[in-house]
Amino acid sequence: xxxxxxxxxxxxxxxxxxxxxxxxxxxxxxxxxxxxxxxxxxxxxxxxxxxxxxxxxxxxxxxxxxxxxxxxxxxxxxxxxxxxxxxxxxxxxxxxxxxxxxxxxxxxxxxxxxxxxxxxxxxxxxxxxxxxxxxxxxxxxxxxxxxxxxxxxxxxxxxxxxxxxxxxxxxxxxxxxxxxxxxxxxxxxxxxxxxxxxxxxxxxxxxxxxxxxxxxxxxxxxxxxxxxxxxxxxxxxxxxxxxxxxxxxxxxxxxxxxxxxxxxxxxxxxxxxxxxxxxxxxxxxxxxxxxxxxxxxxxxxxxxxxxxxxxxxxxxxxxxxxxxxxxxxxxxxxxxxxxxxxxxxxxxxxxxxxxxxxxxxxxxxxxxxxxxxxxxxxxxxxxxxxxxxxxxxxxxxxxxxxxxxxxxxxxxxxxxxxxxxxxxx
Amino acid sequence: xxxxxxxxxxxxxxxxxxxxxxxxxxxxxxxxxxxxxxxxxxxxxxxxxxxxxxxxxxxxxxxxxxxxxxxxxxxxxxxxxxxxxxxxxxxxxxxxxxxxxxxxxxxxxxxxxxxxxxxxxxxxxxxxxxxxxxxxxxxxxxxxxxxxxxxxxxxxxxxxxxxxxxxxxxxxxxxxxxxxxxxxxxxxxxxxxxxxxxxxxxxxxxxxxxxxxxxxxxxxxxxxxxxxxxxxxxxxxxxxxxxxxxxxxxxxxxxxxxxxxxxxxxxxxxxxxxxxxxxxxxxxxxxxxxxxxxxxxxxxxxxxxxxxxxxxxxxxxxxxxxxxxxxxxxxxxxxxxxxxxxxxxxxxxxxxxxxxxxxxxxxxxxxxxxxxxxxxxxxxxxxxxxxxxxxxxxxxxxxxxxxxxxxxxxxxxxxxxxxxxxxxxxxx
Numbered sequence: 001x002x003x004x005x006x007x008x009x010x011x012x013x014x015x016x017x018x019x020x021x022x023x024x025x026x027x028x029x030x031x032x033x034x035x036x037x038x039x040x041x042x043x044x045x046x047x048x049x050x051x052x053x054x055x056x057x058x059x060x061x062x063x064x065x066x067x068x069x070x071x072x073x074x075x076x077x078x079x080x081x082x083x084x085x086x087x088x089x090x091x092x093x094x095x096x097x098x099x100x101x102x103x104x105x106x107x108x109x110x111x112x113x114x115x116x117x118x119x120x121x122x123x124x125x126x127x128x129x130x131x132x133x134x135x136x137x138x139x140x141x142x143x144x145x146x147x148x149x150x151x152x153x154x155x156x157x158x159x160x161x162x163x164x165x166x167x168x169x170x171x172x173x174x175x176x177x178x179x180x181x182x183x184x185x186x187x188x189x190x191x192x193x194x195x196x197x198x199x200x201x202x203x204x205x206x207x208x209x210x211x212x213x214x215x216x217x218x219x220x221x222x223x224x225x226x227x228x229x230x231x232x233x234x235x236x237x238x239x240x241x242x243x244x245x246x247x248x249x250x251x252x253x254x255x256x257x258x259x260x261x262x263x264x265x266x267x268x269x270x271x272x273x274x275x276x277x278x279x280x281x282x283x284x285x286x287x288x289x290x291x292x293x294x295x296x297x298x299x300x301x302x303x304x305x306x307x308x309x310x311x312x313x314x315x316x317x318x319x320x321x322x323x324x325x326x327x328x329x330x331x332x333x334x335x336x337x338x339x340x341x342x343x344x345x346x347x348x349x350x351x352x353x354x355x356x357x358x359x360x361x362x363x364x365x366x367x368x369x370x371x372x373x374x375x376x377x378x379x380x381x382x383x384x385x386x387x388x389x390x391x392x393x394x395x396x397x398x399x400x401x402x403x404x405x406x407x408x409x410x411x412x413x414x415x416x417x418x419x420x421x422x423x424x425x
Numbered sequence: 426x427x428x429x430x431x432x433x434x435x436x437x438x439x440x441x442x443x444x445x446x447x448x449x450x451x452x453x454x455x456x457x458x459x460x461x462x463x464x465x466x467x468x469x470x471x472x473x474x475x476x477x478x479x480x481x482x483x484x485x486x487x488x489x490x491x492x493x494x495x496x497x498x499x500x501x502x503x504x505x506x507x508x509x510x511x512x513x514x515x516x517x518x519x520x521x522x523x524x525x526x527x528x529x530x531x532x533x534x535x536x537x538x539x540x541x542x543x544x545x546x547x548x549x550x551x552x553x554x555x556x557x558x559x560x561x562x563x564x565x566x567x568x569x570x571x572x573x574x575x576x577x578x579x580x581x582x583x584x585x586x587x588x589x590x591x592x593x594x595x596x597x598x599x600x601x602x603x604x605x606x607x608x609x610x611x612x613x614x615x616x617x618x619x620x621x622x623x624x625x626x627x628x629x630x631x632x633x634x635x636x637x638x639x640x641x642x643x644x645x646x647x648x649x650x651x652x653x654x655x656x657x658x659x660x661x662x663x664x665x666x667x668x669x670x671x672x673x674x675x676x677x678x679x680x681x682x683x684x685x686x687x688x689x690x691x692x693x694x695x696x697x698x699x700x701x702x703x704x705x706x707x708x709x710x711x712x713x714x715x716x717x718x719x720x721x722x723x724x725x726x727x728x729x730x731x732x733x734x735x736x737x738x739x740x741x742x743x744x745x746x747x748x749x750x751x752x753x754x755x756x757x758x759x760x761x762x763x764x765x766x767x768x769x770x771x772x773x774x775x776x777x778x779x780x781x782x783x784x785x786x787x788x789x790x791x792x793x794x795x796x797x798x799x800x801x802x803x804x805x806x807x808x809x810x811x812x813x814x815x816x817x818x819x820x821x822x823x824x825x826x827x828x829x830x831x832x833x834x835x836x837x838x839x840x841x842x843x844x845x846x847x848x849x850x851x852x853x
Contacts, residue, residue, distance in 0.1 A: 023456030025434075025794040062726065066718035070784040074791030097791040101434060133727070141732040148681040148734070148753050153573050253678040253853065256569035289511040298505065301562030304570055322570050350512075357514030357534075364458040364533040365516075370798070 003389045004367060006377060007213060013226025014203035015381075018213050019373060026095050027109055027209030028370035029116050032378060033090040033201040036234040037083055037170040039178070043142075044185060044193040046177035049079040049090050050138045051130055051190065057122040060131070068115070073097040075112055077119065081175040084382045085268070085313025086234035088175055090201075092116065093371065098210055109211060110219050117223035121198075125191055135187040146179050153419060157258035158320060161417040164248050165262040170234070171314050202231035204381055208370040240264060246415040257420040259331055261319040263339075266410040269312040270385040275395045276407035281310045282355035283347050283404070284338065285319060289354055291338040291347075292319065300334060302327050313382050317411060325420045332416060339413070345405040352401060359396055363389070426639055431818050434797065438818070439635050441643075445651040446623025448811070449642050452630040452803060458533045460631025461800035462540055464547050465808045467626075468619035469524040470597040471744075476658040478617045483660055486615060487606040489599015492521040493557075493564060494612050498528070498547060500556050506546045515539040523593050524742045525812065527805065536633060537641055544627070544645050550616045552609040561604055568598050575850045579683050582673055583749060583848040587689040589669040590662040593745045621654040622646065626811055628804040661744055666691060668846040676853045684757035686764045689844040690739075690746030697814040700741065701823050706835040707739045707748060709789065709827060713781045714771050715750060716788070721767055721776065730760045743813060748839065757849040765845065772840040777832055786824060793820055 009016045035041065059065035069075045075096040082089050096112035099105055124131040150156050159174060166172040203226065207216050242264065267277045285292040285308025296306035306321040323331045341347070366372035367389070380387035429438040439451040470491050476483045499506045499519070510517040515532035528547050532539045571577045581596055588594040598604075629638055668689050695703055715721055715737050725731045734752035750768075754760045771777065796802045807817045 021456060023454070024798050026791075026798060061723060063718055063720060063723045066716070066722075067784060070716070070718050070788040072787075072791070073794070074788030076792075076795070095795060097794045101794055102790070103433070137727060137729075140729055144681055144732045144753055144755070148679075151575050151679040151681060154570075255572045256566065287511060287516070288507040293507075294505075297563055301559050302566070304563055304567035322566055324566070324569075354508075354512045358511045358516065361514040361516060361531075361533050365531060368457050368459045368800075 003364075003393075004373065004377070009217065011220065011224065011226075012228055014205055014224060016217065016220055017204060017206045017377065018211065018216055019206070019208045020211055020213065021208065022210045023368075024098070024209055024370060025101050026097055027112065027207070027211060029094045029113060030206040030208070030371065030374045031092040031116060031120060032204040032206070032381070033197060034087050034204075034231070034381065035197065035201045036232055037086050037088040037173055037175075039170075039173060041193065042088060042173050042175070043177035043181035044190055045088055045090060045197065046081050046175065047138055047142055047182070047185060048190055048194045048197070049081070049092065050142065051134055052119050052123055053077060053079050053092070054134050054138060055124045055131070056118045057124055058118060060124045072108060072111055072115070073102065075115070077115075083171065083173070083175045086170045087313070087382060092120065095370070100210070109215065113219050113223055123194070128191060129187040130191045130194075132187045135185075135190055139182050139185065142177060143179060143182055146174070146176055149176065153252075153254055153258055154320070154322070157260050157417065157419040158318070160248075160250065160419065161260035161262050161318060161415060164246060164417055165316070165415040199227065200229055200232060202381070204378070206374045206377070208373060239266065240414070242412050242414055245413050248415065248417045250417070250419050251422055252419060254419065254421055256322045257325040257328060257418060259319075259321045259323055259328065260417045261332070261335060261413070262415045262417070263317040264412045264414050265310060265315045265317050266412070267407060268315045268383070269379055270383040273403070273407045273410065274312070275392070276399050276403040277310060278359060278396060279352070279355055279399045279404050280342060280407050280411075281308055281317060282359050283351050284308055284342050287355070287358050289351075289358070291341065292321070292335065295334050295338055296321055296331060300330070302331050302334070312379065325423060328418055328420065339411070343405070343408045343411075345401060347401075347404075349401065352399075352404070356397055356399070360393055363393060433821070434818070436797070436818070439639065441639055443622065443643065443646045445646055445649070446621070446653075447646060448626045449639065450626070450628045450807065451633065451635050451638055452628075453633055453635055454631055454800065457632050457800065459531050459800060460533070460536045460629065460633055461529065461531045461804055462543055462627070462629045463527050463529040463804040463808060464543055464627050465525050465527040465625060466619050467524065467624050467812045468526050468615075469522050470595060471523050471592040471661070472619065472659055473592050473595070474660045475618060477614045478654065483658070484614075486611060487599065488595045488603035489564070489597070490607055490611065490615055491526055492598050493560065493604055493607050494615055495519050495521045495526050495528075496560055496564060497552055497556065497612060498550060501546070501549070501551045506542065509542050510539060513538050513542065517543075521597055523597070525809065527808070529804070531800070536631070537638075540629065540638070540641065541645065544642070547620070548649060550613065550620075552612045554609050557607060557609050557612065564598060564604055565601050568596075568601060571596075571598065575677050575679050575683060578675055578677065579685050579848055579850045580749070582675055583685045583687045583846065584747065586670040586673055586846040586848055587668045587687055587747055588745070589665055591664045591745055592661070618657060622651055623654060624657065626808050628808055630800040630803050664745070667843040670846060672847050674849045674851055677850050679850060679852050681753045682755065682757045682852065683752065683850040684754050684760045685749050685751035685848050686761060687846050687848070688748040688768070688839060688841070689846070690741060690748065690839065691844070692838065693741060693744055693746045696743060698819070698823070700813055701810075701815040701819060702827070702831070703835070704739065704741050705820065705824055706827055706831050707741075707839060709782070709785050709824075710771070710832050710835050710839070711737045711739060711748060711750070712785045712788065713832065714767060714776055716785065718784065719776065719781070725760070725763060730754055730756055730763060757851060761847050761849070768840050768845070769842070771836045774833055774836070777829065777836060779829055782827075782829055782832060786827070789824055790821060
């Protein structure tokens with residue numbers, strides 16, 4: 001039996017994905033909207049989902065909408081924005097109790113789906129405009145959200161690295177939008193863009209839980225009326241030629257320096273070398289047995305955190321560590337040495353088997369969480385190569401030392417970014 | 426072994442107390458890949474004044490030592506326990522709170538081996554002068570990381586405002602000067618006192634064979650030579666009822682201001698069902714006053730005083746407790762004034778209606794079911810409840826019983842001007 005039992009049905013305008021499993025006490029609905037990441041649309045896309053989740057035609061204020069959610073046994077509803085490769089992804093999630101655990105047997109599945117459909121397709125709007133006060137409120141909180149994300153210095157420095165590294169590439173854009181673009185948006189222009197997104201975005205709807213396939217399909221057919229479309233493809237960015245490593249030092253009033261180093265992996269999900277790259281990252285920096293943790297933290301006592309992660313669709317590898325400002329050179333040297341060691345194949349069969357075991361464990365744990373499961377399956381939508389979990393695990397397990405070294409040869413240092421204190425200024 | 430069924434929730438819990446006093450709970454979860462286990466001692470950052478095992482005088486230990494001990498337990502003569510776990514495909518971690526230190530792993534294979542590793546590493550300390558010194562650099566960076574985090578500074582700033590002497594006001598990781606005083610000998614003293622099995626609880630949740638796991642734990646414990654240990658004597662200073670400071674403003678390198686209002690709780694000597702009921706009633710009350718479905722939330726949101734970061738929370742442990750309300754705001758002074766006003770009105774019954782109560786109860790029931798999808802939530806919360814003589818699985822029945830009178834009483838007891846305090850973070 002396959003590890004994940006995903007049924008996919010092509011519907012007019014969207015794909016319906018059903019995963020039937022008895023392990024949860026709730027049912028989870030996830031609605032995904034995908035379009036190329038672009039400066040012209042990124043801010044509108046980061047605003048209209050918040051307008052939609054504030055209120056709807058039949059629940060025209062936050063108070064009435066949220067009261068209804070409370071009445072549905074505290075159904076949770078939230079939106080999230082992210083980027084995968086050069087795509088901007090909007091995610092709506094609604095999670096609702098499975099009535100079989102309640103003393104009140106009122107059926108919640110269809111109510112939950114109905115409410116999500118209402119949020120998506122029946123906004124509090126006139127013929128050509130969203131409700132103006134809702135839009136103004138959400139413009140204000142969007143500004144606040146962007147500003148306060150800069151106050152979290154770990155996040156700020158991670159974003160700054162990407163901005164520096166991917167200058168002139170769409171990937172440099174923040175999926176939460178651009179501060180300067182917010183004021184110009186009107187309730188009318190936003191509504192117009194929302195309708196355009198419903199017509200043009202690639203749409204996927206996931207239903208996870210103890211559900212009947214037929215029941216879900218009937219409800220979806222009734223609730224979601226969309227038109228067929230050809231999803232837009234993000235324009236290919238040419239492979240970046242790195243002539244010189246870009247070193248950026250920024251100063252702010254902070255205690256701990258945040259060191260972020262970006263590499264180009266030149267390997268993305270769907271490439272034959274992807275599984276070897278994942279193994280590379282596991283040995284290099286993904287876990288607490290990895291080279292970065294051992295050498296930066298345990299041996300040199302320079303940091304509390306020192307790790308690396310890969311961006312699977314853009315082909316980036318990013319190292320992050322928090323260090324004493326004065327230890328910059330030492331930390332950079334150690335990290336570069338570990339990368340060199342990887343390229344030379346200086347890692348053991350033990351490290352390989354350890355990393356395989358941990359990756360397998362991480363994947364299996366992720367799919368125990370409904371939303372984690374959706375994120376894994378959605379890799380298939382973004383890359384166009386459907387995810388077969390069993391195959392993913394098998395291929396990872398078969399990776400050899402020389403395949404990891406081969407993947408390592410593709411990796412190039414691009415940018416070193418350091419956010420440091422004001423000392424010595 | 427005792428079996429405790431919860432039919433409505435479709436769960437069965439198994440319990441056994443080992444001969445050495447260790448409490449063991451197992452909750453089988455069908456369909457899950459992951460097994461999650463926590464091994465927790467009732468020992469946290471507040472336990473800094475106690476009588477060490479076999480000594481006559483109480484001692485005061487450096488701030489941050491419980492957390493330091495947590496870090497150091499992972500290191501052994503032959504290396505790092507993280508390595509062992511990852512060889513067995515597990516991911517391991519630990520955390521220290523005000524009242525607990527928990528060690529944990531999750532894994533989807535080799536569960537027996539990983540469980541053995543978990544129990545054995547926690548029950549076999551190895552502290553040396555050299556390894557203790559090395560850790561000071563790492564924890565120093567952990568402290569600096571939190572120092573740069575405005576939300577953490579706001580949270581701890583508010584707790585410092587509330588308490589004059591209670592050690593809950595001490596940062597869990599300590600300070601760079603306080604951890605400098607920690608030695609291997611002091612670590613052993615704390616370890617011997619607080620890591621006896623009778624002060625600990627082991628929780629396993631996942632797709633496991635209950636009999637087999639219980640046998641394994643029984644065997645493991647019977648091989649170890651634990652002597653009975655007297656009750657631990659902990660001392661806490663007298664703490665006044667009112668807050669220590671009414672207001673504090675922290676100037677930080679931020680663009681957005683933050684404001685939190687706190688209420689220092691009373692009735693914190695409760696345990697068992699009284700505590701469970703009080704804790705649930707306060708949580709329901711806060712939801713009725715500030716939840717997203719309230720008029721209050723909408724007013725604050727439309728007035729531009731709050732955004733999605735707005736939240737509220739209640740913490741109660743034996744000997745201390747507090748409620749907190751707030752978030753990011755453009756106008757911290759105005760938000761502070763509004764929150765104060767709503768709370769004082771609620772003290773006299775404002776915003777407390779039958780309608781809101783029944784809606785909030787439904788919401789809490791759904792939230793509890795959602796939480797039961799999470800093995801982490803079950804193991805950690807069950808342990809916390811158990812250390813306070815409560816049962817996690819009593820949440821639904823006790824919640825059902827809460828009446829409008831209970832909520833009114835809770836509001837009138839909890840809310841008091843003299844126990845309110847505010848902390849703000851504003852741009853430099």
